[in-house]
Amino acid sequence: MRRRPVALWAAAAAGYAFLYVPLIIALVTSLVSTVLGTMAGVAMYRYKTRLLPILVLTPIAIPEILMGVSLLIFFVLLNFTLGLASVALAHIAFCIGFVAIVVRARLAGMDESLTEAARDCGATPWQAFRHVTLPLIMPGVIAGALMAFTLSIDDFVITFFTAGAGTVTLPLQIYSMIKIAVTPEVNAVSTLLMLLTLALIVIASKLTPSLLRSD
Amino acid sequence: MPGTSFHSAMTSRSSERFGKWLVSAPPLVYLLFFFAIPSLIMVLASFRTPGEFGGLSPLIEDGKPDLNLDSYVRFFTESVYAQIFVKSVWYALLTTLFCLLLAYPLAALIARSPKKYRDLLLLLVILPFWSNFLIRIYAWMIILGPNAAMARAVNGVLSWFGHEPVALLFSSFAVLVCLVYVHLPFMVLPLYANLEKHDQALLDAAQDLGANGWQRFWRITFPLSLPGVYAGAALVFIPALGIFAIPDILGGPEDSLIGNVIKQQFLETRDWPFGSVLSIVLTVAALVLAGLAAWVGRSQLGTRSSGALSRA
Numbered sequence: 001m002r003r004r005p006v007a008l009w010a011a012a013a014a015g016y017a018f019l020y021v022p023l024i025i026a027l028v029t030s031l032v033s034t035v036l037g038t039m040a041g042v043a044m045y046r047y048k049t050r051l052l053p054i055l056v057l058t059p060i061a062i063p064e065i066l067m068g069v070s071l072l073i074f075f076v077l078l079n080f081t082l083g084l085a086s087v088a089l090a091h092i093a094f095c096i097g098f099v100a101i102v103v104r105a106r107l108a109g110m111d112e113s114l115t116e117a118a119r120d121c122g123a124t125p126w127q128a129f130r131h132v133t134l135p136l137i138m139p140g141v142i143a144g145a146l147m148a149f150t151l152s153i154d155d156f157v158i159t160f161f162t163a164g165a166g167t168v169t170l171p172l173q174i175y176s177m178i179k180i181a182v183t184p185e186v187n188a189v190s191t192l193l194m195l196l197t198l199a200l201i202v203i204a205s206k207l208t209p210s211l212l213r214s215d
Numbered sequence: 216m217p218g219t220s221f222h223s224a225m226t227s228r229s230s231e232r233f234g235k236w237l238v239s240a241p242p243l244v245y246l247l248f249f250f251a252i253p254s255l256i257m258v259l260a261s262f263r264t265p266g267e268f269g270g271l272s273p274l275i276e277d278g279k280p281d282l283n284l285d286s287y288v289r290f291f292t293e294s295v296y297a298q299i300f301v302k303s304v305w306y307a308l309l310t311t312l313f314c315l316l317l318a319y320p321l322a323a324l325i326a327r328s329p330k331k332y333r334d335l336l337l338l339l340v341i342l343p344f345w346s347n348f349l350i351r352i353y354a355w356m357i358i359l360g361p362n363a364a365m366a367r368a369v370n371g372v373l374s375w376f377g378h379e380p381v382a383l384l385f386s387s388f389a390v391l392v393c394l395v396y397v398h399l400p401f402m403v404l405p406l407y408a409n410l411e412k413h414d415q416a417l418l419d420a421a422q423d424l425g426a427n428g429w430q431r432f433w434r435i436t437f438p439l440s441l442p443g444v445y446a447g448a449a450l451v452f453i454p455a456l457g458i459f460a461i462p463d464i465l466g467g468p469e470d471s472l473i474g475n476v477i478k479q480q481f482l483e484t485r486d487w488p489f490g491s492v493l494s495i496v497l498t499v500a501a502l503v504l505a506g507l508a509a510w511v512g513r514s515q516l517g518t519r520s521s522g523a524l525s526r527a
Contacts, residue, residue: 036242043239052239055246063457063501065474066257066494067250069481073260073491074253093249096242125234156348156460161481174349178356178464190350197345 023196025084026152029091034145036092037099041140042133044100045107060097067094068161075162082164090162091152098151099144106140107133146201153197261286261491271487286488290496296476303473304500307455310394314402314451315444317395322406322443323436326413340403348397352464355393359383359465389465394455401454402447409443410436449505456501473497 040056043049059067071090075082114136118128134141156175163172177186262282266272274281290296325336343351358365361382370380383389413436421431459474473493480490 036245039238040242043235043242047235047239049235049239052243055243055251059246059250061453061502061505062498063453063474065457065459065477066254066498069477069490069494070253070257071249072481073257073487074249077256089249093246096246100242125230150344154344154346154348157457160460160478174347174353175460175464178349178353186353190346190353193350194346201345 021084022153022193025088025091026149028088029095029152030145030149032088033092033095033148034099034141037096037144037148038103038137038141040096040100041103041107041144042129045104056097056100059094060101064094064155064157065161068158071158072161082162086162086164087159090158091148091155094155094158095148095151098147099141102144102147103137103140106137110136149200150197153193257491258495260487261495263488265486265488286486286492289489290492296493299471299476300473300496300500303456303497304504306391306394306472307452309391310398310455311402311448311451313391313395314399315448318399318402318406318447319440322403322410325403325407326410337404337407340400340407343397343400349460349464351397352393352461355389355396355465356384359389359392384465385467387466387470390462390470393461393465394458397461398451398455401450405446405450406440406443409440409446413439445508448508452508453501453505457497 040052044053044056067090071086071093072082074080075086080086110133115128115133118132119125123131160172160175174186174189177183177189260271262284263274264272264281264283264285272281321340325333325340328336357363360366361384366383369383373380417435417439418431421435426434457474457477459472459478462470462472462475463478474497477490477493477497480486480493484490
């Protein structure tokens with residue numbers, strides 16, 4: 001009997017776990033790595049630090065598989081259960097660098113004397129950051145957050161090593177599905193995920209119109 | 216009052232130091248814990264003996280610490296691993312070359328198109344990133360599949376010349392095509408960023424002095440774009456060297472690359488020490504080759520610019 005497309009979509013939706021699990025991971029990842037990455041970007045721009053740039057930029061420069069396997073060893077030796085949490089912790093580690101680069105680039109294009117002026121007018125360092133610096137670097141912060149979200153959704157290698165055998169995540173699901181055979185279910189799942197990501201990007205660009213403008 | 220100003224300078228300096236720590240400590244601690252320490256553990260693991268049931272054997276057994284070079288010896292004596300390693304480097308180099316050849320005209324086109332279309336074109340270049348990496352590989356399974364239009368067209372032409380039909384999928388061809396496709400945006404973006412900044416006046420001046428189109432490209436545009444070329448090459452070469460999903464899904468049995476062997480050591484054979492050795496060799500090779508390219512690029516740029524100066 002030929003299965004109707006509706007049935008295929010239903011089958012894809014029934015295993016909903018591998019659709020919402022990567023979304024949760026991506027949301028947590030972009031939230032935490034944006035906060036940490038913005039801090040790192042500000043610290044690297046304002047202060048002379050030796051260790052921080054090395055730690056922030058090396059994860060971007062080395063092959064992804066290295067981070068995947070070293071975190072696998074790390075989590076297993078710590079008896080840390082592989083799953084949602086380990087994947088999110090790993091994703092945050094490699095996203096911090098990308099956010100930091102974008103934020104630092106935005107700071108470099110900004111007039112630092114504005115922050116100094118705020119300090120001269122009696123603002124505390126936190127007030128100067130919160131009301132002057134942060135609004136000015138906001139497009140960079142949002143771009144970094146979106147980048148982290150996209151990197152997390154897109155990632156396969158690090159997820160593959162840190163997810164463990166029991167976790168249902170989309171890459172592992174698709175991977176095992178493809179390895180067996182090309183089926184319409186894979187097409188349905190792929191289409192769902194692509195629509196979801198596209199919708200998020202459209203929403204984000206509507207919320208921050210400046211994001212897609214290069215100036 | 217000198218006393219107060221000294222005091223306020225002291226507090227502002229200490230508050231700045233406090234601010235510095237407040238801002239840099241959280242990312243620093245996070246990356247130490249989830250990047251630096253795991254990497255160090257992996258380096259240590261490469262000197263250990265694999266455990267009976269996978270993982271590592273106990274660190275201290277019969278009062279002797281478990282530290283040896285067995286896995287390194289194995290890598291350098293069993294030639295099959297060196298062969299796979301050389302093949303991986305070769306595939307990564309080919310990928311970088313094809314990406315460069317495809318990306319250069321595209322980046323130049325985007326850089327020269329009217330400003331209002333540029334953002335849209337750049338958006339199209341990064342559009343593939345908005346779907347999962349695996350889905351993009353999976354798409355090539357369909358495109359190159361035996362019943363798809365491409366395989367039929369190729370085999371139609373081949374049968375015309377009396378050639379046996381060939382399979383496009385599960386071949387080195389499929390692996391290379393997908394490697395180039397996946398990494399192309401990493402080459403286009405730095406090239407575009409570089410080409411976009413070029414001063415049109417230089418090309419106009421060259422034209423006034425009688426340089427033809429090829430000379431203008433080869434003597435002016437290309438040398439100026441070399442930083443972009445090297446940045447793109449590093450961004451393509453390093454990830455391409457460690458890839459395992461593409462050969463796994465689209466390649467045949469002989470297309471196994473170093474990434475596949477690493478994956479196998481960790482998830483199937485469960486030989487952590489040997490897997491660590493392979494990962495370390497891979498990283499060292501990637502960083503050495505990328506560093507070499509940057510060094511060659513810098514010295515070349517240096518001689519070029521000094522040559523131009525001395526001529527001037």
